Amino acid sequence: MEQQVRVGFAFCGSFCTFSQAMEALGRVRARYGDVTPIVSEASAVTDTRFGRACDFTAEMERICGKPVIDSIARAEPIGPKGLLDVLVICPCTGNTLAKLANGVTDTAVTMAAKAHLRNGRPVVLCPATNDGLAASARNIGALLDKKNVYFVPFRQDDPAKKPTSLVADFSQVEDTIDAALAGRQLQPVLLGPPA
Numbered sequence: 426m427e428q429q430v431r432v433g434f435a436f437c438g439s440f441c442t443f444s445q446a447m448e449a450l451g452r453v454r455a456r457y458g459d460v461t462p463i464v465s466e467a468s469a470v471t472d473t474r475f476g477r478a479c480d481f482t483a484e485m486e487r488i489c490g491k492p493v494i495d496s497i498a499r500a501e502p503i504g505p506k507g508l509l510d511v512l513v514i515c516p517c518t519g520n521t522l523a524k525l526a527n528g529v530t531d532t533a534v535t536m537a538a539k540a541h542l543r544n545g546r547p548v549v550l551c552p553a554t555n556d557g558l559a560a561s562a563r564n565i566g567a568l569l570d571k572k573n574v575y576f577v578p579f580r581q582d583d584p585a586k587k588p589t590s591l592v593a594d595f596s597q598v599e600d601t602i603d604a605a606l607a608g609r610q611l612q613p614v615l616l617g618p619p620a
């Protein structure tokens with residue numbers, strides 16, 4: 426373990442990227458030590474072809490060694506108690522990007538972000554959404570310009586078949602956290618298409 430940083434690690438409902446996010450969570454736990462798992466309500470209850478919600482939640486709790494925060498009420502103390510140094514939203518859906526860009530706070534994850542941002546501390550977004558260059562584009566633009574918000578570098582993951590899809594490079598989550606803690610956006614934030 427390199428350093429003791431209190432990390433919040435929040436899953437939103439991009440279920441096809443959950444295995445990548447879980448690997449990133451394991452690396453973050455190994456690197457920073459104190460990691461609090463958080464799940465959006467959609468992530469907490471939705472079983473999909475990618476796995477059962479309860480299994481993902483249990484795995485997050487096993488990796489972090491503490492229970493998930495899964496409600497607005499349980500996320501709220503993050504602000505007044507100053508519980509986190511950095512909050513990572515990985516994966517971050519188009520839905521949650523829209524809410525964050527527009528000040529909507531109706532999930533555990535958006536509550537965690539609002540509570541944490543009020544303390545002037547960094548939020549790291551790891552987007553994965555099929556409408557990144559469509560409906561979500563304006564929200565990504567707004568968030569790129571928002572104080573204390575940082576992005577895990579992202580790319581068009583399949584320009585030919587999914588021309589508006591954007592997905593972050595999950596292998597850069599830890600480097601993005603380090604940069605964000607130093608008040609810097611990891612660059613380049615915009616990556617070329619996959620090899």
Ligand SMILES: Cc1cc2nc3c(=O)[nH]c(=O)nc-3n(C[C@H](O)[C@H](O)[C@H](O)COP(=O)(O)O)c2cc1C
Pocket residue numbers: 436437438439440441442465466467468471473474517518519520521532534553554555
């Ligand atoms: C199988 C499945 C895969 C999904 N993948 C994504 C995705 O990769 N990105 C995304 O933005 N939304 C995706 N969604 C839609 C979100 O789960 C949905 O918008 C949900 O309301 C998100 O809520 P949250 O942002 O609070 O987690 C997916 C839904 C399902 C059922």
